[in-house]
Amino acid sequence: MARLVFRRIEQPGREYWAGLGVLAVLAMVGLWAAHVMELEGHVVTGMTNRVVWGLPHVFAVFLIVAASGALNAASIASVFGQADYKPYARLSGLIAIALLAGGLAVLVLDLGRPDRLIVAMTRYNFASIFAWNIFLYVGFVAIVAAYLVAMMDRELGRSDRWSKPIGWLAFLWRLVLTTGTGSIFGWLVAREAYDAAVLAPLFIASSLALGTAASIPILAACGRALGEPLLADDMLSRWQRLLAIFVAATLYFTALHHLTNLYASAHHGIERFLLLEGGGITQLFWIGQVGIGGVLPLALLLLSAPTMARLNLAAIMVLVGGLAQFYVVIIGGQVYPQTLFPGMEITSSFHDGEIAPYRASFYELALGLGGAAFALLLIGIGAALLPFLPRHPAR
């Protein structure tokens, strides 16, 4: 195999700068929204005491889960020895770090007291999966950074002596990380929609699908900035199959989760709500998560000849479906009332027993989009500063 040569976006064109400008504005608007939320309090959001995690959490979890999966290309190259993916390994590391940074930024800025971040970094309750996740996220950034150094350093990058073991560590770490993120919900006994161990593998499958899906439009955009496509014909079909497998796995675990719940009559209420009577949530599940994010892209990926445009379309559909999925999990799981007295109806001034209304405010949307824009901004800047992109991608 010919020695791989990497490049950066050396001569950014007008499109590149315009794109970067739009992302910077979106990120700044997100930062402003977070400032307003801190100044005025969460009263300016659509969140309530029944729906305490709103749209920012949907974006944050989406970005964090996708970050772990974005490392797929690097893992396939280093861990599974598929040299064809090596040209994309560096970029996949950059995407992984950037998406995680974007997700964490949203998570932190949505805290009631973001000014106390230092408290979260210095005081740990190790019974909390949240505290473990802080280590898992920071560790992931450090490991992927080391992985990038091992691949990109002139001396270290000559062989896979370092990149292979660090690649293994990164691979295992990201499985644990996504398990940790899924467990944030899976270990909640208080709410019927959660409290299911299958959420952890479901999150892993989602991460593989979303990370792969997120990488495809980024590869397309980088190819556009370089003036040459980064996914040649044979790799197009491989990426296509890869995405199809991960989307199918996500659908499988989603079906498993709901079928398991349907088997236990105690969970019939939440399942009836999510699958049949939940209004917007139900529509998001069937149309957004299952249709746009699952069945349609799967059909497109499996039944059509591979082209960059089709792969891109399928990837964007998977990403839209991923957002719908986390909206259904996070918001749907909260708007459905908690069961204090099984089999009884409850009412109170605190809106017990009611389906809680939730409509995200502009500030929440701005913060969520701002986090995504921040991640893409990091990728855009990184790709122009350092040689993350392959020069001879085909083989």
Added chain:
Amino acid sequence: MSAPDRRELLRGLAGAATIALAPGVTLHVFEAQARAPDQKVSAKTRWGMLIDVGKCGDGCTACVEACKTENGWGGGTRSRTDAQWIRALTVRDPKTKAAVTLPMMCQHCANPPCVDVCPTGASFRRADGIVLVDKHICIGCRYCVMACPYGARSFVHEAVTDPKPHAPRGKGTVESCTLCVHRIDAGHEPACAEACADRAGGAMLFGDLNDPDSEIAKRVVRYRTVKVRADLGCDPGVAYRNL
């Protein structure tokens, strides 16, 4: 007086004496020694409450109003975002339509999920069973609100004016019933229990569940009581009777 002697004396003084005035009407007086500032909270005590739902009057909110006055919450107009430390919860059988109303607040669990999930340790359980939020290290992540099976926690959505010195509150942090820890440490019972005894049906009995001589411990043994969502294994410190 040595520490063990002092503890002995405190145990002797602590307790709730109940005087039956007439059928269905009870007056109970809680008496305890104030805790000295240098005296550690002891795990020998487990503060708890027994609520006789049969004595809760229709539409009675004496406990809720007392808590508002004592701890300085309430008065807002946004029911979905305003904090509620205690609420009157109506439980109705959908088949028979039979209904009861009961006070619902932090159940001060022995195994509190809110404490388990808190990343910084801001949610904590005092040795004597009172579950609290350290307002100085709460980062406002709201994971405890997600984890509480009783919907007992509130997130402070906007600036708080004039908080009480003994009940600090702050925008961007989580709060819930403190069992009036400041009153307990001063040797008094929680404001809700006192108000219920003074102005309502005397449904709320407060005391030390670990002290076999206390009225609450005797009644918990004598009567059939229910703990809400006992199936979750949180072991609440609040029990309900006649539910």
